[in-house]
Amino acid sequence: MNDDPEYAPATGSDHHPDDPDHHPDHPLETSDALAALAARVDHTNELLQRMLAEVAKTPSTHAIFVDAGYVYAAAGLLVTGTEDRRSFDLDAEGMIDAFIDKARTIFADSRLLRVYWYDGARRRIHTPEQQSIAELPDVKVRLGNLNANNQQKGVDSLIRTDLESLARQRAISDAALVGGDEDLVSAVEAAQGYGARVHLWGIEAGDGRNQAEPLLWEVDSQRTFDLEFCRPYITRRPVTVYENEGAPPPSRDEVRFVGAQIAATWLVERGREAMAELLPGHPYLPGPVDQDLLNEAERLLQRSLRGHGVLRRALRDGFWQHLQAQF
Structure with missing residues (x-):
């Protein structure tokens, strides 16, 4: 039997702490671990309370x-x-x-x-x-x-x-x-x-x-x-009243020219792509576009075209002729 203390047999109290079968010999170790865990929980709760207070x-x-x-x-x-x-x-x-x-x-x-x-x-x-x-x-x-x-x-x-x-x-x-x-x-x-x-x-x-x-x-x-x-x-808005309502109405050629003039202006202002969307609907214009055309023509002519079906058709003809010539 070797008497060298370096080769003395290990006792239970010498087990490595990482050994799964190891149990602390002193209750103080367990108490310290629980105290540290409790401190961390308290700190977490404090942070949560601060966050909730800020949110509130x-x-x-x-x-x-x-x-x-x-x-x-x-x-x-x-x-x-x-x-x-x-x-x-x-x-x-x-x-x-x-x-x-x-x-x-x-x-x-x-x-x-x-x-x-x-x-x-x-x-x-x-x-x-x-x-x-x-x-x-x-x-x-x-x-x-x-x-x-x-x-x-x-x-x-x-x-x-x-x-x-x-x-x-x-x-x-x-x-x-x-x-x-x-x-x-x-x-x-x-x-x-x-x-x-x-x-x-x-x-x-x-x-x-x-x-x-x-x-x-x-x-x-x-x-x-x-x-x-x-x-x-x-x-x-008040209805527009034009000063020359008593004068003879414009000719169809004059109104047709105004329709073409408006089409040319709209091509520049609204873009070719937007105006091209109207082509499949020929000879009809969507209601809002037809109303815009009428209002603009009346502004340029300084005369109402309401009640003048022939002139309104001439206006649309001039508009379509110019538009179709561009595409």
Whole structure:
């Protein structure tokens, strides 16, 4: 038997601490470990309480998303009986202030991020009216395109992009959406997917509905503004009276030339692609385009063509002749 202490047999108390069968010989080791764990739990709880306190102090935030095309059409029809923007004026600043006041009442413990005003413009160039709206405090104007039929293009995708982005960044907790197009359903779903609540605001329809049912099904709440709410912000424009109404009417050739002149101007202003969209409809023009043509011709001639069917046909003939010659 080797008496060298270096070769002394190991005892139970000499087991390595990493040995799974090892148990501390002293209760003090267990007590220290529990105390350290408790300290870490207390520290974690303290951090959570601080975070919750900060969240509680941070006010919720809301934004208002306005489809201007919907507002013009719905409010104009409700107050004046027509959707044609040329027939009335909209006090956009007054209506935006009314929306802000309403949101302040509904979201009492929330602050306004801003109002987003979505509209269409040819080549996305601001009109003077849109410029004045863009200069309002807390208002952001976002422009889609306007095609040859005076239809907005790209507005719904802009609304979806903004709604989804703000919800994803937790920049808003509530969104008031003023619109009615079914294409907005995907925007609502995207925002809700990130935890935001979406509230649909609409304008009273004289007959039936002016908001898509699938959109009504998806939102968190609905609110409708009636005639009394809209009336102060819509003013019908006076009918134009020309000084030379008593003079003989212009000739068909003169009116045809004016039609060609307008077509040439529109090709430059609206672009060849937009004007080419009209060609498949020959010899008919979409209602809004035909109305624009008539208004512009009357402005150039300084004479009303209402009630002159022959002259109106000559006007369209001149328009189509020039347009077809370009394509």
